[in-house]
Amino acid sequence: MDILQKVAHWAKHSPDHPAYLHRSKAVTYRQLEEYSDALAFWLESNGSSGRPVIVYGHMQPEMPIAFLACAKAGRAYIPVDDSTPPARLSSILKHADAELLLSVSGLPGEIDLLSTSVVTDIPGLIRSNLGRCPDPKSRVAPDDNFYIIYTSGSTGEPKGVQIPLRCLQAFLGWIEAEFGERRGDIFINQAPYSFDLSVMDLYPALSSGGTVNALDRNHVAKPAELFAALNESGATVWTSTPSFAEFCLNHPEFGQTMLPRLHTFRFCGEVLTPSCAKRLQERFPAAAIYNTYGPTEATVAVTSVRIDPEMASRYPELPVGRCKPDCQIRIADERGTPVPEGENGEIVILGASVSPGYYRNPEQTKAAFFVEKDKEQRAVQGYRTGDSGYVRNGILFYGGRLDYQVKLHGYRVEPEEIEHQLRRLTGIKTAVVVPKMNGRVCEYLTAFVVPEAMPDSEFAWSMEIKKKLSQSLPAYMVPRRFVAKELLPVTANGKADRKKLAEEV
Ligand SMILES: Nc1ncnc2c1ncn2[C@@H]1O[C@H](COP(=O)(O)OP(=O)(O)OP(=O)(O)O)[C@@H](O)[C@H]1O
Numbered sequence: 001m002d003i004l005q006k007v008a009h010w011a012k013h014s015p016d017h018p019a020y021l022h023r024s025k026a027v028t029y030r031q032l033e034e035y036s037d038a039l040a041f042w043l044e045s046n047g048s049s050g051r052p053v054i055v056y057g058h059m060q061p062e063m064p065i066a067f068l069a070c071a072k073a074g075r076a077y078i079p080v081d082d083s084t085p086p087a088r089l090s091s092i093l094k095h096a097d098a099e100l101l102l103s104v105s106g107l108p109g110e111i112d113l114l115s116t117s118v119v120t121d122i123p124g125l126i127r128s129n130l131g132r133c134p135d136p137k138s139r140v141a142p143d144d145n146f147y148i149i150y151t152s153g154s155t156g157e158p159k160g161v162q163i164p165l166r167c168l169q170a171f172l173g174w175i176e177a178e179f180g181e182r183r184g185d186i187f188i189n190q191a192p193y194s195f196d197l198s199v200m201d202l203y204p205a206l207s208s209g210g211t212v213n214a215l216d217r218n219h220v221a222k223p224a225e226l227f228a229a230l231n232e233s234g235a236t237v238w239t240s241t242p243s244f245a246e247f248c249l250n251h252p253e254f255g256q257t258m259l260p261r262l263h264t265f266r267f268c269g270e271v272l273t274p275s276c277a278k279r280l281q282e283r284f285p286a287a288a289i290y291n292t293y294g295p296t297e298a299t300v301a302v303t304s305v306r307i308d309p310e311m312a313s314r315y316p317e318l319p320v321g322r323c324k325p326d327c328q329i330r331i332a333d334e335r336g337t338p339v340p341e342g343e344n345g346e347i348v349i350l351g352a353s354v355s356p357g358y359y360r361n362p363e364q365t366k367a368a369f370f371v372e373k374d375k376e377q378r379a380v381q382g383y384r385t386g387d388s389g390y391v392r393n394g395i396l397f398y399g400g401r402l403d404y405q406v407k408l409h410g411y412r413v414e415p416e417e418i419e420h421q422l423r424r425l426t427g428i429k430t431a432v433v434v435p436k437m438n439g440r441v442c443e444y445l446t447a448f449v450v451p452e453a454m455p456d457s458e459f460a461w462s463m464e465i466k467k468k469l470s471q472s473l474p475a476y477m478v479p480r481r482f483v484a485k486e487l488l489p490v491t492a493n494g495k496a497d498r499k500k501l502a503e504e505v
Pocket of ligand 1: 296
């Protein structure tokens with residue numbers, strides 16, 4: 001059964017079970033099925049271009065209703081969070097040549113809508129089409145795009161990663177085998193839908209008949225509300241970036257008493273530090289912690305490993321895990337040739353999870369994706385991640401982003417390697433190292449450090465860290481400046497915000 005059939009199954013067998021909760025709003029499986037049918041019927045009767053539909057909003061229940069409606073009507077959806085700056089929304093509209101924008105959050109202000117029609121009254125559309133169903137033949141086929149997620153576009157140009165239904169299913173099948181989702185699980189959803197980490201909780205929840213409990217950005221902005229919501233959530237599965245867990249760990253009550261049923265943490269998107277894993281293990285003795293790794297281009301995640309307490313103590317740098325069975329990880333040198341086991345190189349992913357490429361962008365697709373033949377002469381899709389790493393005993397270790405490398409006084413420096421050494425020092429929770437650039441020249445490095453306790457004298461504290469760092473790093477890699485911070489800024493996706501920190505250097 002694919003995801004649409006699973007939702008229909010649960011709507012039939014447990015119609016009144018909550019599928020989605022957001023603040024005081026609850027949507028049952030029956031409602032999810034009926035509302036998405038109604039909206040799909042409307043979509044089918046309005047517009048026949050087959051072009052993707054932009055779904056604009058935040059965590060409202062209409063978001064998953066609209067996603068499923070698009071799939072039922074045979075249209076890919078492009079989720080855009082309503083915190084997206086107008087200029088970026090305009091460039092996505094233009095790039096995707098979208099015919100329709102379903103807005104759950106009212107009219108996006110100050111944007112050139114070009115030829116896109118905007119529909120804001122989604123509840124009204126659902127009401128007026130309730131009881132109607134789309135033609136079952138319209139629904140997305142395995143090779144059709146289920147969603148297209150525009151990455152944050154570090155290159156400046158928006159890139160829409162196409163994920164067909166078959167890639168989503170390959171991901172969901174693996175998640176089910178890896179984690180053994182149980183009925184009745186309640187999944188905390190914090191990542192906005194424009195970030196594919198949300199796919200790791202939304203669809204595993206809906207395919208296993210569980211419940212999504214969505215937190216929004218106002219929860220996160222007001223910790224008292226956030227922790228009250230967590231207290232009442234009954235959550236059993238947690239999915240987030242490590243930065244969000246670090247944020248919650250600052251609250252002393254964040255622990256098993258607040259979330260007594262929590263049995264699994266799943267992390268992805270950023271480095272999970274041993275210190276974060278250890279603190280979670282202390283606070284949540286009944287929960288298992290998993291580190292997973294993958295880019296949007298390979299459908300959320302392709303490797304996973306359970307981090308047990310022994311691992312968190314033994315490894316200075318945690319592994320990101322074993323590759324899912326229908327994919328393969330290759331570590332390649334600059335020419336794309338595989339390097340021997342244990343050697344560092346670029347992480348290349350091949351197999352069933354890899355996207356066919358960027359939407360309407362053959363040049364960028366050609367630059368990052370490739371096709372090769374396996375032993376049986378079947379075509380296998382590959383993607384060069386731009387991440388560095390190595391494999392030891394079948395386990396992948398992440399080494400950092402190749403594009404973060406800078407040249408400092410002639411030396412090639414990887415800021416993430418310095419961060420890694422900083423995090424090994426006692427008294428440091430986490431750190432981000434940012435280059436001070438003058439055009440294309442890196443002048444010096446600044447380390448933003450979150451210490452266990454804020455220092456009285458930043459100068460004395462900096463000197464101390466410099467001394468310790470120079471025992472493990474060559475002098476040119478020791479940052480010139482150290483800034484103590486209680487918390488690091490995070491992006492809308494909940495990852496440490498390097499761009500914002502770069503403005504502070
Ligand atoms: N477990 C992990 N440990 C360390 N880094 C990770 C992990 N999982 C993912 N990443 C990093 O996140 C990247 C994937 O994130 P994502 O696809 O959301 O795009 P992004 O690179 O953060 O942003 P952009 O939108 O600019 O491409 C990976 O390529 C890797 O660099």
